[in-house]
Amino acid sequence: MKFAYFGGEPLAVPVLEELKKADLLPELIICNSDRPVGREQTLTPPPAKVWAEKEGLPTFQPTSYKDQSLFSKLTDSDWDIFVVVAYNFILPKWILDIPKHGVVNVHPSLLPSLRGASPIRTAIKDNLPDEVGVSIMLMDEKMDHGPILDQEQLEISDKNWPIAGPKLDKTLARLGGKLLSEVLPAWINDELSPQEQDHNLATYCGRFQKSDSEIFINPLKLPGGMDAKKAWHTINAFAGIGDTFFTYQGKRVKIKEAERTTSGSLRLLRVIPEGKKEMDFSQYLQSIT
Numbered sequence: 125m126k127f128a129y130f131g132g133e134p135l136a137v138p139v140l141e142e143l144k145k146a147d148l149l150p151e152l153i154i155c156n157s158d159r160p161v162g163r164e165q166t167l168t169p170p171p172a173k174v175w176a177e178k179e180g181l182p183t184f185q186p187t188s189y190k191d192q193s194l195f196s197k198l199t200d201s202d203w204d205i206f207v208v209v210a211y212n213f214i215l216p217k218w219i220l221d222i223p224k225h226g227v228v229n230v231h232p233s234l235l236p237s238l239r240g241a242s243p244i245r246t247a248i249k250d251n252l253p254d255e256v257g258v259s260i261m262l263m264d265e266k267m268d269h270g271p272i273l274d275q276e277q278l279e280i281s282d283k284n285w286p287i288a289g290p291k292l293d294k295t296l297a298r299l300g301g302k303l304l305s306e307v308l309p310a311w312i313n314d315e316l317s318p319q320e321q322d323h324n325l326a327t328y329c330g331r332f333q334k335s336d337s338e339i340f341i342n343p344l345k346l347p348g349g350m351d352a353k354k355a356w357h358t359i360n361a362f363a364g365i366g367d368t369f370f371t372y373q374g375k376r377v378k379i380k381e382a383e384r385t386t387s388g389s390l391r392l393l394r395v396i397p398e399g400k401k402e403m404d405f406s407q408y409l410q411s412i413t
Contacts, residue, residue: 125312127205127223128152128198134290134364135210135297136172139230142301144179148308152197154184156212189216198222204312207304208263209297217265225312227263230300232293234275235259236326239268244293246329248286249336249361251353256280256292258300260307262318271318274307286357290364337362341370341390343377343409352390356382367396373412375399 129150131140136155143149155172169177176183184197192199203223208215209230220227233243234257240246247255257277264270276299280287287295310316339355341347347355359368359382367378380402381394392405 125204125308126151126202127207127308128154128203130154130206130208130211130213130215131172132156132210132212133171134293135230135232135300136170137175138294138297139209139301139304140172140175142298143305146305148305149179150181150207152182152184154186154211157185157187186213189213189219192218195219205308207308209300214267215263220263220265228273228304228307228311229261229263229268229270230304231259231261231268232296232300233257233259234277235261235268235272236321236323238329239326240329241331242329244296245289245332245361245365248289248292249357251286251357253280253285256296258296258303260300260304261321269321269323271320273311273316273318274303276303286360288360288363293364332362332365334366337366337368339368339370339379343370343372343392343405343412346390346392348387348389352384352388355390356384377408 125148127150129140129152131153132155153172153176155176156170158167158169160166161168173183173185186194198219199222205223205225206227207230208227215227231243233247234255237255238246247253257275259275260273261268262270262273278296278299307316337358339358341355346352359379362368367380369376369378371377375398377398378396379392380396382390382392385391394402395405395408396402397408397411
């Protein structure tokens, strides 16, 4: 099976690791550009490129798909299939038409639910544990619209929900990689029948805005009950991709660590008040009372 892999963060590498376990390695990895990171703005390769170089696999880092002449790596070879996992670009039709068996996508939700850019974190934020899982679909020109090759739901007990975002990212990537390693040879060998999605049941999630990570609490009287539950889901949803925050006395306070108590109340542990260093929440309370 000759395939190219289009991968982005944070799912690309865990899926690649599962494919490697199944002796399925791509001949080319297409990934995001190197980007400046940290205070020193050090130019840093994406994790998928680091992984590829470790495995001795070639990489390609296009910044646009407008000029087809730049894509001889893809157009000058016979490909069986392309695989797309959390890739930042919307692939044009001329890319989708290259491989003999089409382009498959690993999408971290149970399609047609949660089509779009943020299915994992939206499921956490909006308390949708029944939508948590992975779908392997054939890509068409519409977003997350193509027929399904296979799906698997992640079973989650009530006591383990919500799951912190970074952990759920990795768990679903591993689940998707294992499922993909079964789907790819079955699809190539005509052992699967694609199932059209019920488009009438489709739901959508977009890219988050900074305002989505705000919770509305009074630090002098932290909530319990449903208000605490809603805040707790938001904190878990934005873990690792930007801090949840609240505003008090006109200043933002980032939440670095929190928990929900057995009685159902929200407890803040570590915060960063605007213009100050990280501190215990008790220190912050002393500074405002």
